[in-house]
Amino acid sequence: MANFFKVTPKTQKLGQQCTVNISRLDANGCGVAHYQQKNIFIDGALPSETVVAKVIEQKSKYYRGKLVEIVTAAEHRVKPRCQHFARCGGCDIQHLASEEQLSFKQQKITELFARNEVIQGRQSNNQSLKIKRELPWQTPITDQEWHYRRKARIGVQYNKKGQATIGFRQKASNQLVAIKTCPVLVEPFDSLFYSLNVLIAAVSGKNPIGHIEIIASNVNTLIIRQLVKMSVQDRALWLVFAQQHQCQIMVDDGQSILPLTTCEELSYQIDTDINITFNPDNFIQVNHQINTKMVAMAMAWLALxxxxxxxxLFCGLGNFSLPxxxxxxxxxxxEGVDEMVVQAQQNAQANQLTNCQFYQADLNNDWQSYPWKNETYTKVLIDxxxxxxxxxxxxxxxxxxxQLLYVSCDPATLAKDSQLLLSQGYKIEKISLIDMFSHTKHIETMVLFVR
Known part of the structure; x- marks a missing residue:
């Protein structure tokens, strides 16, 4: 005789509301609380707050909640400056006071280093003993927290009627938020969105533009990702736009980037009197003021x-090499990218620096056979x-x-790489936060290692 058992379904929490106390922020700046024997992650909540949240995702090990109400606000909560903060995915922690943003980021790095030491201890000793290491934190590099971003990509999406949305991606989505103004972008790009909306509504063709890159350097530049051939009429519209906004315009057709207007060579100044030229698709640091201070601190820490x-290593255009x-x-x-090696060589020549040479190599593959490896170096910088x-x-x-100076834009890989250096006889002499990306979860760090 067959036996039949009734399967009791899991208790569903989706849609339920809960009142919880936030204990900390996770690595993405999301509030974490404990609910029904699991962690619940609530975007927009801060440590020490009591909040009401609605459960919007249920997994075997955690919940995800949507903030409904702040019952008790944290001391360090501030009003976000950007009107789009609640939806736009560009910034994560505008609701947290600036000094506390730095504390959050420093704590994040400290925890990652401690976690990697535990893993290293387990691998080497087959034990779970936590190694306690005090990191020698220095004063962070900071500057203006608004209007700092000099390079960004503005998205363009079309609906079925061909109407465009212009802006940045929503949080946890590929859909765009229609942006009116962005206080993180340098002026005048912060308020360019209305004019772009008017112009893009007037251009011809079906879904003609993919995105718009903005670059502020010696001259303000727009790069239009054109998905169809630009008509004569559209060209005239962009030329008027360039004149009105005192910018130069280039067109990216997917194969090459060519000037639409008369264009100057792009460049920025570093270390008082060094001029770095770059191509529109080259990597540059997005925060010019912080980059200037970062280079100065690197020179000081290395005691050259x-x-x-x-x-x-990973020298790029010569941002550190030339100073x-x-x-x-x-x-x-x-540097791994051929084009940037050529650009770095040209930058050295233009600045009349004859004591630096540049080479191409994939540094994450075997480079032991390259002749430059055989020189005797007193110091090394990696970025x-x-x-x-x-x-x-x-x-x-x-x-x-x-001596080895490590400039990092990812704390997780920094912690992993640091463990390798520590295991090979290096110690951490200094470490500092670099506030390259204010109001976001992203972290730039500088670490000085000595043997």
Whole structure:
């Protein structure tokens, strides 16, 4: 005889409201509380707050909630300056006071370092003992927290009627928020959206524009990602726009970027008297003021002398290499992108710096056979992308360079890479936050290691 069992479905919490106390922020700046034996993540909530949230996602190990009401507000809660903050995905923590944003980011790095030390301890000793390391924090690099972003991509999306939405992605979505103004962008780009809406509504063709890149350097520049061939009439519209807004315009057709107006070469100044030229699709730091201070601090921390020979890995356009070259005997810069190596060489020549050479190499693959590796270096600076430099560092430690300065734009890969350096005889001499991306979860960090 068959036995039949009634399966009791899981208790569904979706749509239910709960009142919880926020204990901390997660790595993305999202409030975390405890509810029904699980963590619940509530965007917009801050530590020490009591809030009402609606459960919008239920997983085996956590819930996700939507903030409904703040019952008790945190001392450090502030009113977001941007009218689009609640929906736009560009900023994460505008509702948190600036000084507390820095504290949150510093704590995030400290926790990641501690977590990686636990993992390292388990791997080497088969134990779960937590290694306690006090990080030697220095004063963070800060500057103006608004109107700092000099490069950004403004999205363009069309509905079925061909009407365009112009703005940035919504939180956790590929859909755009229609932006009216953005206080993070440098002026006058912060208030350019109305004019762009008017112009794009007037251009011809079906869904003609993919996005618009903005760059503020020696000259304000717009790069139009054109999905169809630009008509004569549309060209005339953009030329009038350029004149009205005192900017130059380039067109990206997917194959190349060509000037629509008479265009100057793009450049920015660093270290008082060094001019860095770049192409529209080259990487540059988005915060010019912070970049200037970051370079100055790197020069100071390395305590450079005229006898030093410095290796600069992931050197890009020479953002660090050229200021280094002014102070030392010789600089060798290595970069993975051919075009940027050529640009760095040209920047050195234009600034009359003859003691620096640049080479192309994929630094996260084997580079032991390259001749520049065989020189004797007294100091090394690395500034990798978000993916970090673990494979590069695994080779770099063999050179036993006395001082290593690591500039990081991702705390998780920084923590992982740092453990490798610490295990190979380096110690952390200094560490500092770099407030490159105010009001966002993104973190830039500088760390000085010595053998």
């Amino acid at each position: 002398t005229p006898q030093d020979t410095v290796l600069d 280094l070259a002014k102070r030392v005997n010789r600089v060798v810069g290595v 990798p992308a978000r993916a970090g430099a673990y494979k590069a560092i695994a080779q770099l430690v063999k050179l036993k360079i006395p």
